[in-house]
Amino acid sequence: DSGVTQTPKHLITATGQRVTLRCSPRSGDLSVYWYQQSLDQGLQFLIQYYNGEERAKGNILERFSAQQFPDLHSELNLSSLELGDSALYFCASSPGTANQPQHFGDGTRLSIL
Amino acid sequence: GQQLNQSPQSMFIQEGEDVSMNCTSSSIFNTWLWYKQDPGEGPVLLIALYKAGELTSNGRLTAQFGITRKDSFLNISASIPSDVGIYFCAGQLGNNDMRFGAGTRLTVKP
Numbered sequence: 303d304s305g306v307t308q309t310p311k312h313l314i315t316a317t318g319q320r321v322t323l324r325c326s327p328r329s330g331d332l333s334v335y336w337y338q339q340s341l342d343q344g345l346q347f348l349i350q351y352y353n354g355e356e357r358a359k360g361n362i363l364e365r366f367s368a369q370q371f372p373d374l375h376s377e378l379n380l381s382s383l384e385l386g387d388s389a390l391y392f393c394a395s396s397p398g399t400a401n402q403p404q405h406f407g408d409g410t411r412l413s414i415l
Numbered sequence: 416g417q418q419l420n421q422s423p424q425s426m427f428i429q430e431g432e433d434v435s436m437n438c439t440s441s442s443i444f445n446t447w448l449w450y451k452q453d454p455g456e457g458p459v460l461l462i463a464l465y466k467a468g469e470l471t472s473n474g475r476l477t478a479q480f481g482i483t484r485k486d487s488f489l490n491i492s493a494s495i496p497s498d499v500g501i502y503f504c505a506g507q508l509g510n511n512d513m514r515f516g517a518g519t520r521l522t523v524k525p
Contacts, residue, residue, distance in 0.1 A: 344517040358512060392457050401446045401507060406457035
């Protein structure tokens with residue numbers, strides 16, 4: 303158990319809809335990262351938050367947004383969903399200090415019908 | 416941005432064999448990490464390397480941080496069926512910016 307909790311585990315929805323994925327980081331971790339993993343693909347970095355503020359942005363679409371709340375949990379919002387958004391979405395957390403490894407949750411599997 | 420080249424892409428081996436995979440980059444990293452991902456689960460950290468030349472073991476796993484800071488390898492000795500999965504390397508810069516390799520899919524035949 304990595305200590306990173308993601309909900310829901312599975313999500314099935316239709317094109318054009320909007321969903322919210324939730325992540326609770328490990329106790330004491332200040333940084334949260336979001337990744338997208340499509341079928342048989344590697345991990346694509348989307349966005350990082352540190353202590354409530356956006357720290358880094360990767361290949362995140364404009365239809366996607368995220369935030370980190372004062373209690374350090376984070377939410378990833380995906381809107382105007384398209385078939386190609388079907389993927390596993392992972393959250394990872396780290397203490398936020400330099401060179402500390404990230405620990406991953408078990409992901410949310412999003413299926414767009 | 417920095418790209419990591421991970422090889423091989425996939426491996427099919429017999430139980431008991433040793434395995435070696437590696438990652439190279441054109442850029443320098445401060446930290447190299449190796450993760451394993453089982454089907455339907457998130458990547459799990461196996462080994463973290465913090466110094467150039469560092470050689471670290473975790474059970475049957477051994478990883479090294481290349482002396483040039485641009486590469487790393489992971490060896491698995493005496494493979495067993497539960498070693499099956501996808502292994503990812505990751506290079507990390509000091510600002511927590513992390514780049515992942517494309518993964519090595521390992522299949523172990525009993």
